[in-house]
Amino acid sequence: MNKARSNPVSAAAMHGALIIYTLIALFPVFVILINSFKSRRAIFREPLSMPNSDSFSLIGYETVMKQGDFFLYFQNSMIVTVGSLFLILLFGSMAAFALSEYRFKGNMIMGLYLALGIMIPIRIGTVAILEMMVATGLVNTLWSLILVYTAQGLPLAVFILSEFMRQVSDDLKDAGRVDGLSEYTIFARIVVPLVRPAMATVAVFNMIPIWNDLWFPLILAPAEETKTLTLGSQVFIGQFVTDWNAVLSALSMAILPVLILYIIFSRQLIRGITSGAVK
Template sequence: MATRTPLSRSIAAHAVLIAYTVIALFPVFVIVINSFKSRRAIFAEPLAIPTPDTFDLVGYTTVLKQGDFFQYFQNSMVVTCGSLFFVLLFGAMAAFALSEYRFRGNTLMGLYLALGIMIPIRLGTVAILQMMVASGLVNTLTALVLVYTAQGLPLAVFILSEFMKQVSDDLKNAGRIDGLSEYRIFFTLVLPLVRPAMATVAVFTMIPIWNDLWFPLILAPAEEVKTITLGSQVFIGQFVTNWNAVLAALSLAIVPVLVLYLIFSRQLIRGITAGAVK
């Protein structure tokens, strides 16, 4: 039986990633091309490229005129970036503590944090709403950041703790011998080595936050704090839906999250391809 070389495994890994990217981006492609077509063309030929006869920007003009769409974008960016920052920071700190230090209840603490992966946070919507009302945080972006941080921490701790267990103890002990504090060891030695894992956490955490409708509708429905997903619902009616505006809003909403995905996916792909050639 022929043995696969590291080069062939790397090529196979890149081929799989390319195929996955094409499949994943096809719905995005369909949404974008239809956002530039008239309503009649959308239903007549949904997979066709816009032509001079079918090209129409009515969806974008409607989106930009109706509602403060740029404010919705800004709110979504603040909530997403803020939540990612706290998820990665606190998740990495907790994972480092669980993987590095042995104490009574270490395993139980890890299992307790992992329960958040299995139990949906939406089950506690009523209690969360009551808590936010009591704290005076309803209709604020802070409420959304707090909820999404709590939502993303279990997965972050679960993934990062497994990666941090693989970091060499000799490297960390050498840092301690050189007089580095535990904070310096964490930020300068451990974090750079687990960047692919942090990119994985960021990718899997970012998309649900950006696309979520439930908590913005419950905790922050006011006009000045609406997110892009909640703001797009104005074009969806009970009896009539403005598909041109909906597709245009979705196309505009794709751009920021696609940029964030590309930023984090570089580390994600680097980690996958590095593992393929070992």
């Protein structure tokens, strides 16, 4: 009885802690947003104050719209991010299902091999990746970024999803096999819906690094027609002079899509993180 009564308290405390953490994490975003609507002088004089009639200015947004093709950069970032997440979740869930469901020789070795990608940064192989993309003719294409980010996100996806898939009841899967369902149908209709919170967690963990990455867009796709939003924003940052109004405005516009996707996945994300944590 005491244990049953402690569950709501523990759950409420955990959700309260998550809300507080979210507010703390969003404070820098709030500062960027309010300063994007200020004049340059007001940004440095009163960075934490709200814009008023004296400090309000849209010069940053006007500069962003005039210099460079911002909407093309935005489109490229969306294509790369959504495409990479789709492939990560597709191939990651399929590999995790095979590793968790079937016992074969080398199962553990294969799992350890895939997990090595979590410990070894993919940027170490930048030179080899660039040579590979040059040889295949994928330099200055969005496919080069999608393939690299997919390879970068697969190890974490397999590691997380395989652990959740091992918790799926064998009785459900066996019942599906008795009814004549194929392994593909069992995977798509039984396993995937049950691990949806884990998939949302994987998506969020990979979404932000992909959207904010500067390294691979600069190396693999620096052409004007393939620039991402993060790379395109660098035009306002110089060695000696930085247009802070334009930088903050570009960052504010770049934050919104990530914020929207985070809100969409937030419920499933919390379920995935807290799954099994509160008993």
